Amino acid sequence: WTVYSAYTLYCNYLEARTLGVPIRIIPIDHLNKLWLLVDKQVVALVRRLPGVLGNNNFTRFNYRGWHEDDGLRAHDEMGEAFVLCTPSRNWLYLADPDALINMYRRGKDFPRWVEITKMLDVFGGPTIATASGEEWRRIRKISNSALNEQCNAIVWSESAALGEAMSNYWASQGVFTSVGEDSRTVTLHVLSKACFGQSLPFEGHHGRASDTSASASFRFSLLTIMENALLILALTPSFFTNRWLPMPAAWRKLGEACDAFRGHMRQLYQRELRVLEEKKLTPGEESLEKKRDYTLMAALVRASQERPDEKDEEDRRFANLTEAEIYGNMFVFAFAGHDTTAHLLTYAVFFLAANPTIQTWVADEIQQVLGTRPRSEWDYHADFPRLKRCLAILYETLRVKTPVCEVKWTEDRAQQLRVAGQMLTVPPQTLMIPSYLYVHKHARYWGSDAMEWQPERWIATRGAVNEAGGLGEGGLHAGNNGGYHRRARPHVVEDEKDESADISQEGEEEVLLPPPSRGNYLGWSEGARDCPGKRFSHVEWAAFLAAMFRDWKVEPQQLPGETFAESRTRVLDFVEKDTDYGGLLLQLMHPEKVPLVWSRR
Template sequence: MAYTTLLLAVPVLLGAVWVADTCRRLWRNYSAARTIGVPIRIIPFSPLNPFWVLLDRKVLSFIRHLPYGDNSFTRYNWRGWEVEDRYRSHHEMGDIWVLVTPLKNWIYINDPEALMSVFRRGVDFPRPCFVNEILNVFGPNIATAEGQSWKTQRRVATHCFNEQNNEIVWGESITLAGDMLRYWSSKSSVKTTADDVRTLSLHILSRAAFGKSFKFVGHDERDQSASVSNNYKESLQTILENCVLILGFGTEFIAKPWLPHKFRVVHKAWVSFRAYMTNMYEEEKRAFDEGRMTDQNLMTLLIRASQDEAKTDGGLTESEIYGNMFAFNFAGHDTTANTLTFALYFLAANPDVQDWISEEVRSVLGDSDVSEWDYRSNFPRLKRCLSVLLETIRLYTPVPVIKWTNDRSQTLTVGKRMLVLPPDSMIAPSYGAVQTDPRYWGPDSLEWSPLRWVKAGRPGYEDSNMPERGAFIGWSEGTRDCPGRKFSQVEFVATIAVLFKDWRVSPVTFQDESLEDARRRVMNLIKTDSFAVLLLQMLHPERAPLVWQRR
């Protein structure tokens, strides 16, 4: 009896200790937040709590059905709440407010000038690199480095993302998009849009990053028996599609023999891909020492730029080269693939925008063969195609960047007030708010309208219509902005140009449904099916099959 009582008492005692400690931490952080003098909301779990991240939506979906289920906990304590909330909280509380959590305070800012000040003052408001430490799967990288190490890595990365590499991205995107279009147009309907777009993005990265070209293979044509142990492409694809396992559990843990088979497959892919990078690294070093020129891709450029840096500034270690290649692939693959998926569904629901971009592509490229499409002369003129990317990222930013005050207080002017932000505070640029606020985007700010980015004129000769600095921060700003910005833009624009020059896409109509009803259904799916897993994405795009038809 006593033993049973003890067994029951232990979890109760541990729960009481956790509650007491959480209350203590909340009170400490609440006291710090009060010194700022702005509105405050309180939630019981930190967004950085890995266990809560796995449970948040399931727990909150239950709590919302209870009396008083609409509160700060259910409103703010889940991944991706900012996309659903948009600018509502800031219109209720002002351009700056604080979310108090047990771990750290999160300061949300919706003022473009204040945001640009945060991005420019990189020393005062550094990136909280500890948040990205899970990306050190293959080694330290530009997303996790600080100080002099980051400066060296950034300088080397800048050499890699150049116009020569963009030309490779342009050519590979055109070829692969054409293959993907032929696959899609051969089918009565396509349910695998997101999967096929991921394959497209992977193959473009394979060429641009490692110099390996692969023919596009649609979902239904893929060889499911391909082994990750001896296939570079399959290894990388397995890693990118299972990043949650690697980042969440670590490479050593997923190798345990008693775990499910899938874990061991992912570990084998990690081993295989690292071996591939090691071989490529050693081969390129020998070529560099012998003065031989090799294929120009991100890996070879990274190695050669690092070797050049080593003469004066130490260069990158082998581990840092591997780490950065993974960071480039992770960031460049999922962000572009998810954004392109969003864009294709937006376009399927908006045939007028399809006509608008087709008009531009036909005007710029005419009847020329795709082999004659020139990056340097054609890409800058395809502003409508680029506007589709910008507008999609405006509403569905895949990777919101955060800052923090580190170990000291910082002053920041928001509106007409100069505020003192306490040490150890997270600074969260309110992407969902500032990029949809009617003050900066007009009364239709919540509508998807790529036309807002282009000043009306002759197709192919129009000027861009850019918003106020700080009102759009899709690739971040300041010294730590995304080095692959142009890479992603070139890939996206080339793909859209191929797909919509002579073709159009529509949603498949269900029984007793008109085409207009189907388009509204697709727009509703985008709104209700978007969720942050590792990055923001559509969870079930296959629920809205698409059909491609020649114009």
């Protein structure tokens, strides 16, 4: 194995040299399955060795998430492109926003490396996340039409209800430590409603123990599967449902959950078929279809029943999804939309706890838009578009803590790509890695406060935008050192807890600014294969924040003798130190370690 690895490493090195960019050699591929289990522990041990033995390319680059620790250093040292050469493949890291956007737009030349997402097909496939070429275009078209405004309206009301329930729960606790877990619960429940039409009541951390008896319930199966998604992806559901294999009780339960989840999907599928059948038999009548909520499942089943003869030539290619594809895609939607939003929400709660002035700033907007109206009177179409500061918080959190890392590649053909003025010929089979941290956080693009969490940078008044010559690269954008800079930026001073945000331009319409360039903001990806759930996540987020921060506020629980400024620094330090890749996404690993206080505003 060692000789073979040395040989392939040498071959990859020769190929990497043809690129003409700096190369760093590492002995083990980042995605080597065995290495994934022990990489950080081994690297931490080797780092203890003296001198160059403990400080070299291996200890710097050879573990997952190295770039979070390295920050801007690698590209500052090596320029906008460099290669990590491994025995398996060459990884080309790119930090030139123009090259990146060019790469995203040339989806055929630089497709997604689906080898890494293939494991998502555990409940059937191919799925939107794993298919390529014509097959992907067919599934994507159907998915895009399913993720429509009807779906978003449901997301809005369900998220608001769950955000309110979560706030009430935290208030009942006073001091709470369950923000990570509760955020995962609410995002999963929103997906449950939007995908399957199942409205699940919020249950906080302490209410969950009693839940386990209902092992066949939908909530149990969905929750168990999502909590153990990585195990399921690695070993597949059939491993856990195999009765002949000896395994721990918890794994057996996982098998039961997989079976129950499949059973629920089958039931829902059959129900949708019956609804469609009934509609055909009694067209025009008040059908079952009208009596129940829109769901993504129903939309996909409907698409699967489209008759090719009812469509024109162009659409015929796109029609129909098989039953297995529907199950697979439903799982992928639930998987892709769950932890992404949940981890960002957890980050945002911590950032807001450390920034009371921003809380007041966003609460002002929510109060202006929603007044004192009860939640039942909130209106998706009228209220959501006005919650721009809420979205600014999402944009900023996603800028500084980008959870999803994408991998594109050149497949079996060499491709030309201009990077920082130099035309590169990228060899076949090269993996292309966008350096999010660099394009999202470099002062060159985002100003001197690029490293700080400052949601106001995304907001400006309409007047300021007009004055600056419009929105975008030539005019005002989120990198102009703070969009809301036309008033004094809220800042925290020693022991200041709740400085009122000065909305001096109250009444003037605010706009959400674009990033400095499209290649400088890749949180939802770009090009044809960007995130189809982007609008879904916007709506969900705005409703959560509206329900959480109109009437409530969050603070760090202060330690004895600690000033507010000290507790703020402690929280922000914790956020940096506790950030890591747990499983596939960047997240706070132990949010329960820092207690927060939830109280009325």
